[in-house]
Amino acid sequence: MEVGHDALQSYVNKWLAAQPAQRVALAFVDPARHAGHIALAALEQELLAAAYGIREPHVAATKLNWWAEELAGAAQNGGRHPLTQVLFDDERSGRIDSERWLAPVVAAMAQLEEGTAADFGAQLAAASQLHGALAALETAWWFGESASPERAARVAAIAHLLHALRRLDDDAERDRLPLPMTSLARHGLRRDELRRAGAARNAAVRGQLEELTAAWREASRLAGPLSVFRAVESHAGERLARRAAGAAEPLQVLQHARPSGGLATTLAAWQAARRWRRGNAA
Incomplete structure (x- = not known):
């Protein structure tokens, strides 16, 4: 499955903006050979942004519910999101239990109002x-x-x-x-x-x-x-x-x-x- 480079790169850029030190790691994880490894890191960043970056819990829940549906169906339909398309085009995805894919989303929703x-x-x-x-x-x-x-x-x-x-200053009112x-x-x-x-x-x-x-x-x-x-x-x-x-x-x-x-x-x-x-x- 071909995924547009620009679409994928925008999510990778968001991950690198949050963790700029990872640019060093990319010298040892070849993007051409290990696109799935990088897509998984970018997916983690997307889930964390939904869990922590959205201040309204109901808005965050909506976003996370979308990800739950996306990850639950990606094994069958190949995914709609550029990151899931890369991940589920990799044979590793089939060796990982479906519950592992959903567990982070379930955990993120459970802690929204903690x-x-x-x-x-x-x-x-x-x-x-x-x-x-x-x-x-x-x-x-x-x-x-x-x-x-x-x-x-x-x-x-x-x-x-x-x-x-x-982020203590920014989150003092949360x-x-x-x-x-x-x-x-x-x-x-x-x-x-x-x-x-x-x-x-x-x-x-x-x-x-x-x-x-x-x-x-x-x-x-x-x-x-x-x-x-x-x-x-x-x-x-x-x-x-x-x-x-x-x-x-x-x-x-x-x-x-x-x-x-x-x-x-x-x-x-x-x-x-x-x-x-x-x-x-x-």
Whole structure:
């Protein structure tokens, strides 16, 4: 099935705009040979944009319902969307259970009206529903159904919580805040103070970053491989979290961070690509 290059590229561009460090990963994942891998990453970005980027829950639900219908029927009709057309033209799609394709959409709809989590553990568990489903689909696509998605699911959830923290100013009025309730109470922060710099907000953000970096350390001990894209996202996120945690103005460091595309990121992408190729050759 031929899909228009411009139509597909517009979605890939949206993914790269959200994760500019992935341009490094594309040097190790040939778009000509692995179009499905890139289409899956772009599909993840589309689902996340619907789940988090649309402020009206009923509008987001409508969008996600469309994706549920699209993914449920794509195995039979080949898909209507440029991304699903690429994915379901690839033989890998037939080796993945239909429930894996639908699980991220179901999880996204379930969390649309969730409020602020009580503590970091609850926050991580809530994020793991959607991001764990996405990571399980990705792991099956890259490594086969027998590969464990445990580590990928955890780092996907952690990376999301870091991204949410970076948007603290923008999301201060939403029902689900990037900081858990225990953190707000510990630092005496009211909702209307989250947009204003100050010692209390700095301490709360720094505490959240310490929780995230500890979670990244624990995730490194979990089972399962990471795709090249997930490895780059995790590497860049962990480095940024550590750097911001040590800064006088941690939120400012998070919000003004430049895309990570240096030698360390390139090395992380190369190592992940080598593990992926060895796994496929086994």
